[in-house]
Amino acid sequence: MPSIQENDFPVESCTPDSAVDKKNTSPPAPSTPEKVAMDEPFPFFGLLCYADALDWMFMVLGTMGSLVHGMAPSMSYYILGKTVDAFGNNINDLNAMVHEFSKLVPYMWFLALITLPAGIIEIACWMYTSQRQMTRMQMAYLTSLLSQDIGAFDTDLTTATIMAGATNHMSTIKEAIGEKMGHFMSNFSTFLVAVIIAFVCCWEVGMMAFLVVPMLLVVGATYAKMMVGMSATRIALVSEVTSVVEQTISHIKTVFSFVGENSAMKSFIECMDKQYKLGKKEAITKGLGLGMLQIATFCSYSLTIYIGALAVTRRSAKGGETIAAVINILSAAIYLSNAAPDLQTFSQAKAAGKEVFKVIKRKPAINYESNGRILEKVTGHIEIREVDFTYPSRKDKLILQGFTLVIPAGKVVALVGSSGCGKSTVISLVQRFYDPISGGITVDGQNIKELDLKSLRRNIGSVSQEPALFSGTIMDNLRIGKLDATDEEIIEAAKTANVHSFISKLPDQYSTEVGERGVQLSGGQKQRIAIARAILKDPPILLLDEATSALDSESEKLVQDALDRAMKGRTVILIAHRMSTIINADKIVIVENGRVAQHGTHEELLERSTFYSSVCSMQSLEKKSSKSEDRFTDQVEEEQDSATYKEQSFAAYEQEKKPEPTSKQSKQSIRKRTSAFNRIFLGTFKLVPGKVLVGSTAAAISGISRPLFAFYIMTVGIAYFDADANKKVSKYSIILFLIGMLTFFSNIFQHYIYGLVGERAMNNLREALFSGWFEEPKNSVGFLTSRVVSDTSMVKTIISDRMAVMVQCISSIIIATALSIAVNWRMGLVAWAMMPCHFIAGLVQVRSAKGFATDNSKSHRKLISLTSEAVSNIRTVASFVQEEEILRKADLALQEPMRISRIESIKYGVVQGISLCLWHMTHAIALSYTIVLLDRKLATFENCVRSYQAFAMTIPSITELWSLIPMVMSAIAILDPALDILDRETQIVPDEPKLNCEDRIVGNVEFEDVSFSYPSRPEVIILDGFSLAIESGQRVALVGPSGSGKSTVLALLLRFYNPCSGRVLIDGKDIRGYNLKSLRKQIGLVQQEPILFNLSIRQNISYGNEGASETEIVEAAMEANIHDFISSLSKGYDTVVGDKGGQLSGGQKQRIAVARTILKKPVILLLDEATSALDGESERVVMNTLGAKGWKNKGELSSKITSITIAHRLSTVTNADVIVVMDKGEVVETGSHATLVSASNGVYSRLYNMQIKAGKD
DSSP: OOOOOOOOOOOOOOOOSOGGGGSOOOOSSOOHHHHHHHHSOOOGGGGGTTOOHHHHHHHHHHHHHHHHHHHHHHHHHHHHHHHHHHHHHTTTOHHHHHHHHHHHHHHHHHHHHHHHHHHHHHHHHHHHHHHHHHHHHHHHHHHHHHHSOHHHHHTTOOHHHHHHIIIIIHHHHHHHHTHHHHHHHHHHHHHHHHHHHHHHHOHHHHHTHHHHHHHHHHHHHHHHHHHHHHHHHHHHHHHHHHHHHHHHHHTHHHHHHTTOHHHHHHHHHHHHHHHHHHHHHHHHHHHHHHHHHHHHHHHHHHHHHHHHHHHHHTTSSOHHHHHHHHHHHHHHHHHHHHHHHHHHHHHHHHHHHHHHHHHHTOOOSSOTTOOOBOOSSOOOOEEEEEEEEOOGGGTTSOSEEEEEEEEOTTOEEEEEOSTTSSHHHHHHHHTTSSOOSEEEEEETTEEGGGBOHHHHHHTEEEEOSSOOOOSSBHHHHHHTTOTTOOHHHHHHHHHHTTOHHHHHHSTTGGGOBOOGGGTTSOHHHHHHHHHHHHHHHOOSEEEEESTTTTSOHHHHHHHHHHHHHHHTTSEEEEEOSOGGGTTTOSEEEEEETTEEEEEEOHHHHHHHOHHHHHHHHHHOOOOOOOOOOHHHHHHHHHHHHHHTTSOOOHHHHHHHOOSSOOHHHHHHHBOOOOOHHHHHHHHHHHHSHHHHHHHHHHHHHHTTHHHHHHHHHHHHHHHTTSTTHHHHHHHHHHHHHHHHHHHHHHHHHHHHHHHHHHHHHHHHHHHHHHHHTTTOOOSOHHHHHIIIIIITHHHHIIIIIIIHHHHHHHHHHHHHHHHHHHHOHHHHHHHHHTHHHHHHHHHHHHHHHHOSSOOHHHHTHHHHHHHHHHHHTHHHHHHTTOHHHHHHHHHHHTHHHHHHHHHHHHHHHHHHHHHHHHHHHHHHHHHHHHHHHHHTTSSOHHHHHHHHHHHHTTHHHHHHHHHHHHHHHHHHHHHHHHHHHHHBOOSOOTTOSOOSSOOOOOOOEEEEEEEEOOTTOTTSOSEEEEEEEEOTTOEEEEEOSTTSSHHHHHHHHTTSSOOSEEEEEETTEEGGGSOHHHHHTTEEEEOSSOOOOSSBHHHHHTTTOTTOOHHHHHHHHHHTTOHHHHHHSTTGGGOBOOGGGTTSOHHHHHHHHHHHHHHHOOSEEEEESTTTTSOHHHHHHHHHHHTSSEEEETTEEEEEOEEEEEOSSGGGTTTOSEEEEEETTEEEEEEOHHHHHHOTTSHHHHHHHHHHHHHHO
């Protein structure tokens, strides 16, 4: 006796996986046919282009299994109709009735048995073939990516677009050509067979399909479309709030130091207000949409059963066949609506396929597979003739203009010039990452366009400013230079690069894992490994782009020694801002505005070039003779390589923190709290108790629809055999309509009220979390952003979606149980006894609708990681011709997912087959037990069928409730870390003590016996009894080797942390006694890596000082030597700088950051390598301003400046009033430059003489 699969027709809103789906990734300057092809819709069957003969066989078998699966429900309803007819034809003859029922039982068992193999074949075939096809598609995608020219990655192929293709798009396509196809076919075949059976049984009712089905689909589609539109809006708003959170937390030091908390909070609350307004609109739309579906469904019930009554009374149809037709018509609409989300998946797959195949079919302008001439031996003679060039992403800006340069073989040529003049572009063109617009480049007299690209790049070695390492061991990274290198060759290259001694000291030596992108190593260590890699390649041409600019003196010395060895006997193109690294070049070329302005040797340019001589004079150290410092170099190498395990800057430290708190510290720092479950549910009730009660009551009323429908639909089937069938059925028709009206209003109240409560709770938690992180930042940026934005959305999910449905399900179960027992307690108990079979089958079908396959991103983690790393380091991949090696690794990475898919497809196929068998088996058992009860005269047929259907109909509510509970618990588990963050006791509170009147400071700073260790590494002492007194107006410089604690001093002064012992005093008062916001307003910070927000230049300069006038902003920009550049921009000060200032060069960003500090006019100025990214002229202007004794106020000095500077280049600190030399967290020397240099055995003297020696060498 089949149960009627009736649903509340929830049509889930579904949004494309990625906003990038709509981005155009067509190749540059495509031909017209290609452009037309890209604008055309992508054909769905185009997704199957990687299927072979075996895949097509699997798809045919899967289709057959889906069709048999789909036919079974409609046939079971037909058998139910025959059962009702057997009752109607033998109302007065119980024995005949029982005999007829007995004939129908075998058919029910046959359906159970035939669906077992059908379910197995359906799932197993569709799952396995989709994995096979996806594997080939992923390899084709990666192959195409690696064959693209570098220009494509500057424009169309952004990292976000590529990773969306490798993850979301691939997952969507696999889902569509696999399980979703089987699910769609089974549901559609149920719809088709149901309509056919309805016409065969009662054509009048069958005709209702043309009214009922379109009406329900239109209502559902309209609701879904509105929700999808609002989902797209929500995604945009979530992206906006994510940007605010990520930008704020990633720049938290800048936010703190410029007291930008209120500004950030204001932006955050504005985003939350927008989301709340959208949430209200979503809630009412959801309530109206689902309410309309309810009333449309019950109106369909009412009309269809009435039409059936007319057909029966006119004798044109039998009562049982009519009820079978009625149920099939209603189920046809249900199953078709179940298939609707699959259509949306297919549509998404087509969109995803369009993006994926754009990449796969993209024809690169420069293809590494292109065959060309191979030079037998490359000597390295390079000629660049009249080259013009623009980057593909900025075609309106000419970078090189008639650039001409001849580089003889075996010579070292250095390129110097201001930021943006085109130096790095020359190196990119020589490697043929791009082709020039006009002009040509030759190597040994051959145009590089005619040479085999792989051969060309194998003969060129490259070391960039930011070395790219890959996850794996040090040995793996070194072997990139030469895949077939022996261990001895690798060790020899490491020795040449000054890195062997460091590697040998590691526990695993060359087998040490470097981490993703080499995060386990310091900058100097990574740089030397990159140099060793280039040396192992043994190229005749070596390109060095700012290879030492980001390093401190000790690291630079080691790396420079390695470079000097690497350059011997090779053609070298060298770029550097530090003159000491290029003075020994055979030719130095000055580049201005994309042209060669002057060239010559160091001595020649000192005489002829004003620009070159001024830069050298700024950077030069005093000309002193110095003895060899070889012994000190060895000591520095020891200290430098061990420094990684000591202290790093607080910026690096914060990035390294683990997302999970350590056991003892977390137990102490997190207060005891009630369980998260009680907290959310009780907290929701306390938030708005009246609304929660009204919403829960409405949800409980909505729960009556399933059991009452089942009860009345079977009552109608029996009523068809009464003499006054029209009258009775009319009454039941009106009752069903009234139930529909009741659930219409209850759905509106239920979803609207719970929607608002969920939105309010989510916003409250987000604001609490976001404001809490202004007090004490912890862990990585991604971790915190996820907690504030992604995790908190679970609160809304739990309250708005899950809680309301849980109340509705509980109500439905209680009503159904009571009704079933009241009608016939024996059948009610049997229905309960068979509930596990129904329940298991229901759970499996819910899972089947979602898809059995595991998360694509998890099973393909290795491939995704490999793709991400290859794309992020695409220049390194291309330079070292690693494309084929990466494809080999990708092929290996795909073997495990294929093996897992083979096992899972069989496993889940068996699960699906058993669940279908159980579902039909319970109906056969119910019919058999009905025969027993009738035979023993313990019940009437009418009560048996109503009792069974009332409960069996509500089994989906039990399944749904069971599915919701683990989902809610998982959501709560995700929320736990966010609640831990909310509960953490703050050690540093910005607004305490309360500010009565602003404390103006004078600028006297003192550290009294300060000891400090970072919280996550308490065993590593960073500062040990550090004491230092600085008078107001003094210019103090902190110098010392890496790991000595210099950056930590600045962090403590800004009170990012509290010292473990000792005190930090300002004007004789412990800084813990100052209102922290007030204090930070009077302290300025300029960092080595300038931090800009995704705002306009004006907003960035005035950040934290929003009341500044336009005149003050312009004056600050002029003092930072950035006003002329800003004025040259089309939008001037209103130009948006992009994410993290990405639209500007490093020097431009630094000068804007300096202008921001100048506008603040701080009493205490902290400079952490503030001019390292600036060219010579900008550095001179900026240092004149930052090195002043006071801030100018209308032409006069208004206040003294106490400045504390950290610098690795000692030439920038020689004019300081006091130089403080630090080592291992202590002050080892203090004094003026002259005093410290005169102490021949002092640390400062040795550092200074080492830099002198490096400059001379």
